[in-house]
Amino acid sequence: MNKVYLDHAATTPIRVEVYEKMVEYMAKDFANADSVHSLGRESANIVLACRDNIASIIGADSKEIYFTSGGTESDNWAIKGVAFANRDKGKHIITTKIEHPAVYNSCAFLEENGFDVTYLDVNEQGFVSSEDLIKAIREDTILISIMFANNEIGTIQDIKALASIAKERGIIFHTDAVQATGTIKYNVKDLGVDLLSISGHKFYGPKGIGILFIKEGTKIVPFVNGGEQERGRRGGTTPTSLIVGINEALTIADREIDDNNAHIYYLKQRLINGLKKEDIVVNGSLDKDKSLPGTVSITFNKTKPGIVLNNLDMCGICASAGSACTAASEKPSRTLLAIGLTEEDSKRSVRFSIGRNNTKEEIDYTISTLKDILIRVREG
Ligand code: PLP
Numbered sequence: 517m518n519k520v521y522l523d524h525a526a527t528t529p530i531r532v533e534v535y536e537k538m539v540e541y542m543a544k545d546f547a548n549a550d551s552v553h554s555l556g557r558e559s560a561n562i563v564l565a566c567r568d569n570i571a572s573i574i575g576a577d578s579k580e581i582y583f584t585s586g587g588t589e590s591d592n593w594a595i596k597g598v599a600f601a602n603r604d605k606g607k608h609i610i611t612t613k614i615e616h617p618a619v620y621n622s623c624a625f626l627e628e629n630g631f632d633v634t635y636l637d638v639n640e641q642g643f644v645s646s647e648d649l650i651k652a653i654r655e656d657t658i659l660i661s662i663m664f665a666n667n668e669i670g671t672i673q674d675i676k677a678l679a680s681i682a683k684e685r686g687i688i689f690h691t692d693a694v695q696a697t698g699t700i701k702y703n704v705k706d707l708g709v710d711l712l713s714i715s716g717h718k719f720y721g722p723k724g725i726g727i728l729f730i731k732e733g734t735k736i737v738p739f740v741n742g743g744e745q746e747r748g749r750r751g752g753t754t755p756t757s758l759i760v761g762i763n764e765a766l767t768i769a770d771r772e773i774d775d776n777n778a779h780i781y782y783l784k785q786r787l788i789n790g791l792k793k794e795d796i797v798v799n800g801s802l803d804k805d806k807s808l809p810g811t812v813s814i815t816f817n818k819t820k821p822g823i824v825l826n827n828l829d830m831c832g833i834c835a836s837a838g839s840a841c842t843a844a845s846e847k848p849s850r851t852l853l854a855i856g857l858t859e860e861d862s863k864r865s866v867r868f869s870i871g872r873n874n875t876k877e878e879i880d881y882t883i884s885t886l887k888d889i890l891i892r893v894r895e896g
Pocket of ligand 1: 525526585586587588589591616618663665666667692694695715716717724726
């Protein structure tokens with residue numbers, strides 16, 4: 517069997533339709549979208565059309581869509597941009613213990629630069645409680661950042677409820693929707709958020725392109741200083757073909773969302789059921805509506821840290837320990853510790869994230885391979 521790719525939360529393979537469109541535009545619309553000549557204007561019009569379409573998919577206004585280099589930049593801009601623009605009002609920020617490093621480390625950077633940050637706990641399924649959020653709010657709280665869906669355990673927060681707590685108190689609310697976009701249908705106005713981060717490569721689009729939704733009127737300073745691109749708020753020559761790519765990927769993802777989710781969820785349940793008799797723990801929420809359809813974190817009891825993941829790799833199955841972003845470090849997963857796992861258990865956990873191209877046969881192969889691995893590596 518070819519490689520079995522079960523790491524879609526880390527990145528997804530770009531869709532053929534997407535890169536074909538990108539190549540087409542890369543070749544013919546190479547002109548700088550800020551050039552005043554006719555070719556430049558053509559590029560600018562393409563970007564404008566993409567911006568309009570993306571805005572309509574997420575329920576925003578076209579002028580509230582800002583293109584960035586990816587989820588990490590969108591998160592950095594949202595957090596640092598709001599903090600620096602509003603420091604005359606206060607220096608307190610609230611986030612959670614399970615955020616992606618793009619948010620978590622941006623907050624840590626702000627702590628080193630005179631801001632105070634409260635990192636909210638989550639319960640054993642990974643949910644933030646409204647009561648905890650309300651309790652953490654102070655007179656000088658200027659920003660709340662809570663992720664939409666977690667990249668390791670797939671937990672989906674009730675963003676609408678959490679954002680309304682911020683809104684009632686006039687506090688700016690940001691959500692990292694990098695894992696949610698393309699999988700969960702949402703409307704930014706209905707959610708009530710002020711800022712929302714998106715990354716193209718998580719929904720079969722290109723890497724190196726992201727979006728930050730900034731609600732009109734939100735006080736934020738530019739993060740990338742440069743020319744007048746993105747209405748003077750984010751410098752850098754406009755990457756026309758990447759924008760064409762993210763627009764195409766989001767359009768297709770939005771159109772196929774229900775069918776893809778049904779297929780992916782079926783495969784996830786098949787994987788979990790196939791391993792039911794093994795000594796495992798499924799981390800996070802099993803509630804269909806409160807967790808991403810394809811993401812599942814499993815702790816393999818009585819195994820040495822890392823051994824299951826390594827053996828899977830040797831058998832051609834690509835999964836992750838926690839998230840890809842922390843895989844290079846020996847550190848235990850912050851998210852798994854936050855939901856109550858021990859360090860040891862977090863290191864004997866594997867994240868499987870299923871995608872639209874996975875098949876029943878691949879899942880069955882993964883189940884039988886895991887059973888063989890467990891017979892070989894189980895301790896005691
Ligand atoms: N936020 C979350 C929840 C993610 O899962 C990721 C990527 O893994 C990011 C942010 C960073 O996105 P990017 O890879 O586009 O920088």
